[in-house]
Amino acid sequence: MRPGCHLCTVAHEVVAQVCEALGESFVEIDIDTDPALLAAYSDEIPVTLVDGRRHDFWRVDPDRLRAALTS
Template structure:
């Protein structure tokens, strides 16, 4: 029996009333949908630890717990990162 492929964990950290966060949602949604991946969102408004760590960098993109981008999410870089994580040609 083959092992299921590991899927990268994609998390976007946002805050309320953030126009860059809205742009980031669009980019992350488009890239992950194209690869058949899910992603999640966390808000610094709901978590003091996240707020302390990321307040000046929102939105922040984490892939498998590693910060990969902030402020403006680069669509091409995210696609390359996720393809590498999936062992797909870049």
């Protein structure tokens, strides 16, 4: 999560709730520490990936995330 980013806070909460409900885990990465990730996603923070592919950015839809994780 980027400090001071309210969208990051909300996205973290949504991802954590959906993953907990499904028994899934997730990894949070600070893209500010990786030049390649920062270049790729700097305008899409927060960004979520599912199976290595971009799933959502800015906001995480819990129903869409749940569907992606259960398909």
